[in-house]
Amino acid sequence: MKRIFRFQILILLAFIICGIKFDTKAASAALFPTADLSPVYDHDYYINRYPDLYAVYSADPAGAYDHFLKCGMAEGRQASPSFNVYAYMNRYPDLREAFKDDLKAYYYHYVSFGISEGRSASGDEAAPSQTPSDEGADTPKGPLSGMTVILDAGHGGRDPGCIRNGVYEKNVNLSIVMKTGAMLESFGAEVLFTRPGDSFVSLEYRYAFENLHPNAVFVSIHCNALPGNASHSGMNAYCFAPGNEKSSLFAACVYSGALYTTGATAKGLKTDSDYKVVLYSTIPSVLLETGYMSSPKEFRLLTSSGYQDLIAAGITTGLINYRLCTSDSTVSAEESGR
Numbered sequence: 001m002k003r004i005f006r007f008q009i010l011i012l013l014a015f016i017i018c019g020i021k022f023d024t025k026a027a028s029a030a031l032f033p034t035a036d037l038s039p040v041y042d043h044d045y046y047i048n049r050y051p052d053l054y055a056v057y058s059a060d061p062a063g064a065y066d067h068f069l070k071c072g073m074a075e076g077r078q079a080s081p082s083f084n085v086y087a088y089m090n091r092y093p094d095l096r097e098a099f100k101d102d103l104k105a106y107y108y109h110y111v112s113f114g115i116s117e118g119r120s121a122s123g124d125e126a127a128p129s130q131t132p133s134d135e136g137a138d139t140p141k142g143p144l145s146g147m148t149v150i151l152d153a154g155h156g157g158r159d160p161g162c163i164r165n166g167v168y169e170k171n172v173n174l175s176i177v178m179k180t181g182a183m184l185e186s187f188g189a190e191v192l193f194t195r196p197g198d199s200f201v202s203l204e205y206r207y208a209f210e211n212l213h214p215n216a217v218f219v220s221i222h223c224n225a226l227p228g229n230a231s232h233s234g235m236n237a238y239c240f241a242p243g244n245e246k247s248s249l250f251a252a253c254v255y256s257g258a259l260y261t262t263g264a265t266a267k268g269l270k271t272d273s274d275y276k277v278v279l280y281s282t283i284p285s286v287l288l289e290t291g292y293m294s295s296p297k298e299f300r301l302l303t304s305s306g307y308q309d310l311i312a313a314g315i316t317t318g319l320i321n322y323r324l325c326t327s328d329s330t331v332s333a334e335e336s337g338r
């Protein structure tokens with residue numbers, strides 16, 4: 001049973017990977033499980049608007065789509081009259097906070113949510129001019145610089161998650177995620193959020209968002225509950241290692257970091273979880289159940305700012321450890337004095 005299931009997943013992953021490379025229709029199906037791309041991407045519009053692209057891509061729709069995602073959007077080019085990525089970015093501060101300068105995330109958000117939320121992406125904003133700056137040279141780099149971390153606050157909007165004493169799990173998750181994001185940024189990481197506030201986000205959106213960022217890592221935050229059992233407590237972690245080897249190391253690093261700083265009881269790391277955000281992920285990913293809201297003691301901890309800070313610190317520690325474990329940079333030994 002299990003082997004067949006894994007086989008299906010491999011086929012699905014192969015389909016997704018091949019789809020992204022070779023077929024815009026399959027790519028859109030993989031990246032946008034339910035979305036109609038026509039409001040943002042129209043091949044004929046794109047190549048007819050730009051003569052240089054027409055010359056190269058008029059008979060290559062997959063290449064044109066690839067160009068749009070990899071360069072066109074960043075250059076301020078439009079592939080439909082209604083979507084200008086910089087107009088969308090500049091118009092909505094909540095999206096800017098979540099997606100920073102990650103243009104694909106705006107594109108994806110507009111298709112999946114923006115249109116139905118009544119947001120507008122029309123405009124003719126040009127790409128910001130690239131003024132060469134020498135800031136980078138002097139800016140100190142943190143131990144996580146160059147790492148992109150996607151933080152996922154479980155539930156949201158009409159899905160509250162567990163509820164105890166009038167406290168919604170979705171809000172606890174978001175609070176932990178925002179603290180974690182701030183801490184990771186202070187260590188130099190680039191942080192993206194699957195939901196910037198209290199909005200409903202589907203599981204399909206969450207794992208598609210992960211797979212849009214092949215160089216990122218992913219941490220999902222939840223709280224557990226075992227109704228009727230007030231004494232059950234502790235922290236669980238979940239990943240899906242088969243076919244995604246880095247995930248078990250990644251999950252172990254994040255989990256042990258969080259256990260270390262919080263002193264929570266370790267309930268175990270499950271490496272063949274079927275939670276969709278880890279099961280369908282192609283990047284190192286972990287889901288942390290940070291504690292039990294059904295335990296009065298852990299409820300107090302999880303809802304306290306200080307304990308949330310400890311969780312954030314633990315995740316940060318775990319990510320630094322992961323980076324140290326996976327860095328292939330050979331630390332150059334001091335050779336002087338030999």
Ligand SMILES: [Zn+2]
Nearest residue numbers: 154161222223
């Ligand atoms: Zn949950």
